[in-house]
Amino acid sequence: MDDYLDESEDDLLAELGFPDKEIGCRGLWNLHLNGKWYRCYRPEGQITPPHDELTLSTLRTIKHLCDKSNNLEGWEAVPFSSPIHRDLNYIYTVDIDADTFTISLWNELSAPSAVQMNLTKIHEISRINLDMMRKPQYMLSDYTCVSNKAQAKQFETFEIDFGIPTPMNELQERFFTDLAFVWRFYLDDPSTWRYDSPVFRVFCVAFLRLAAWDFEVSFDCNVCNVELPISFASIPLWSYPDADVYWFHGYLVILQDDLEPTAMINGAVSTAKSYVGDSRLSHDDVCLIVISPRHLVFVELSREVALASRGLVLLSNYSGTECSPGFRALARVLTSNCWRKPRAHREKWPVHMPLEVVQMILHELEPRDAVAFSQASFAAEECYYASESQLKNVDVQSFESSIPCCGERTGVTGLQTRGIRCSECYAWQHLECLGPKNYSFDYRYVCMDCEDKACMVPKPGGIHGNRGFGKREGCEVRAEGLVQSLELRLRKPSPPQLPPELQFLGKLVSNVPSHIQYTILFNNSFSGLAYGLDDSC
Numbered sequence: 001m002d003d004y005l006d007e008s009e010d011d012l013l014a015e016l017g018f019p020d021k022e023i024g025c026r027g028l029w030n031l032h033l034n035g036k037w038y039r040c041y042r043p044e045g046q047i048t049p050p051h052d053e054l055t056l057s058t059l060r061t062i063k064h065l066c067d068k069s070n071n072l073e074g075w076e077a078v079p080f081s082s083p084i085h086r087d088l089n090y091i092y093t094v095d096i097d098a099d100t101f102t103i104s105l106w107n108e109l110s111a112p113s114a115v116q117m118n119l120t121k122i123h124e125i126s127r128i129n130l131d132m133m134r135k136p137q138y139m140l141s142d143y144t145c146v147s148n149k150a151q152a153k154q155f156e157t158f159e160i161d162f163g164i165p166t167p168m169n170e171l172q173e174r175f176f177t178d179l180a181f182v183w184r185f186y187l188d189d190p191s192t193w194r195y196d197s198p199v200f201r202v203f204c205v206a207f208l209r210l211a212a213w214d215f216e217v218s219f220d221c222n223v224c225n226v227e228l229p230i231s232f233a234s235i236p237l238w239s240y241p242d243a244d245v246y247w248f249h250g251y252l253v254i255l256q257d258d259l260e261p262t263a264m265i266n267g268a269v270s271t272a273k274s275y276v277g278d279s280r281l282s283h284d285d286v287c288l289i290v291i292s293p294r295h296l297v298f299v300e301l302s303r304e305v306a307l308a309s310r311g312l313v314l315l316s317n318y319s320g321t322e323c324s325p326g327f328r329a330l331a332r333v334l335t336s337n338c339w340r341k342p343r344a345h346r347e348k349w350p351v352h353m354p355l356e357v358v359q360m361i362l363h364e365l366e367p368r369d370a371v372a373f374s375q376a377s378f379a380a381e382e383c384y385y386a387s388e389s390q391l392k393n394v395d396v397q398s399f400e401s402s403i404p405c406c407g408e409r410t411g412v413t414g415l416q417t418r419g420i421r422c423s424e425c426y427a428w429q430h431l432e433c434l435g436p437k438n439y440s441f442d443y444r445y446v447c448m449d450c451e452d453k454a455c456m457v458p459k460p461g462g463i464h465g466n467r468g469f470g471k472r473e474g475c476e477v478r479a480e481g482l483v484q485s486l487e488l489r490l491r492k493p494s495p496p497q498l499p500p501e502l503q504f505l506g507k508l509v510s511n512v513p514s515h516i517q518y519t520i521l522f523n524n525s526f527s528g529l530a531y532g533l534d535d536s537c
């Protein structure tokens with residue numbers, strides 16, 4: 001009889017995805033106390049599984065410590081809770097403030113899910129009941145596919161003519177997918193990718209910075225302070241505005257919780273009106289960028305009317321491999337005058353200098369100073385976005401992300417810049433590449449990729465599930481006179497990187513670990529993005 005019971009329990013454990021006893025169980029403890037987050041884990045992440053009596057006794061010890069002494073020795077203060085990662089089986093989150101205990105785990109669809117219990121009632125049980133683990137949260141109803149074609153009825157809509165993507169846009173699209181890819185465990189777990197988590201603010205500002213080319217490229221080949229690979233213990237540490245409303249490059253950014261675009265716009269318009277005030281609105285239109293965990297909407301607000309764009313998906317299940325329509329639109333808006341009218345006539349900067357001089361200054365400045373300089377003057381801003389500032393001497397050669405029809409912009413084949421934007425994914429295609437069909441301007445073109453694509457709205461675990469296999473494709477660029485491939489680096493070179501004067505030695509050995517040439521920083525913090533140039537094949 002005993003044997004029978006044991007066997008059935010093992011089956012149940014296996015069914016619930018419990019790790020094999022031999023392999024061991026890995027996880028991490030989060031703790032929320034007095035509004036602050038802490039965490040604790042062993043270097044290899046070993047942890048006791050939920051049904052183990054030790055888990056419950058650890059939990060009681062933690063609760064006791066918090067109640068009595070507040071002595072959190074051994075706990076690391078962190079800006080927010082850690083999400084579940086593919087290398088971990090469980091995350092235990094003790095939230096003293098909310099009086100909950102949450103177990104994050106993987107469900108049968110390999111998606112993050114969670115079970116929550118009342119913390120004060122924990123002392124009544126002797127063991128965490130396995131049956132509870134069968135009913136995880138984050139049911140699909142929370143994540144039903146909201147069509148991104150939904151229009152805001154009570155708002156007049158407008159379309160933005162984005163024009164042909166620039167070389168800068170191509171790189172931005174790749175940085176966006178790479179960022180979503182390396183940090184996917186934060187974006188895939190609904191416990192962190194939600195409106196009320198600071199993680200949402202952290203990544204919103206990262207997307208905005210990438211879209212505005214507002215970051216620093218570091219050429220420092222001393223990569224000791226670059227934290228790679230991004231592991232379950234990695235934390236995105238760049239600074240972020242701790243607010244739902246803020247100005248960014250002259251646009252008013254509004255973060256929202258709403259699920260569907262109409263409600264988003266309603267909320268954003270009233271937020272913006274009270275933030276900006278009637279007096280400003282009476283002589284100035286305000287351009288709003290409204291972002292929710294799923295959508296992005298552009299709103300043009302004046303005193304009388306609000307015009308809204310369609311709701312675009314900002315982060316989709318495919319964002320680890322292809323750029324989302326929301327980011328494409330955002331990058332075009334923030335690096336060109338396609339939405340906002342040119343503002344050079346409003347220049348208040350008293351110094352008049354020829355554009356060539358501005359260009360020279362931008363070229364010579366350190367990355368951070370170049371960003372600051374471009375923000376000081378409208379003329380400097382236009383110059384800044386006219387070239388791939390910061391990535392000096394790097395010329396984009398292929399446009400597979402932004403112009404997927406042929407991957408060419410114009411250049412050698414002399415293709416015309418006449419083209420059309422897919423109304424779903426916002427990728428740009430040459431009219432010539434699409435064939436002889438005549439497209440009128442009001443025609444809603446949908447590209448072949450999008451015609452049979454399933455819903456893009458992200459599901460828990462969606463980015464990881466659609467991350468693709470094999471090597472990630474680099475971007476073909478011309479650098480130092482050679483056509484090379486700009487490749488994302490997921491780990492540091494080992495043995496350590498040689499100083500530049502000795503790098504030729506590395507080239508004598510085949511399969512040298514890949515060097516890191518560029519790292520992208522947000523306000524001096526590593527973004528998770530590191531790149532190197534490989535020979536193009």
Ligand SMILES: [Zn+2]
Pocket residue numbers: 403404405406407408429430433
């Ligand atoms: Zn083409």
Ligand SMILES: [Zn+2]
Pocket residue numbers: 422423424425426427446447448449450
């Ligand atoms: Zn498309």
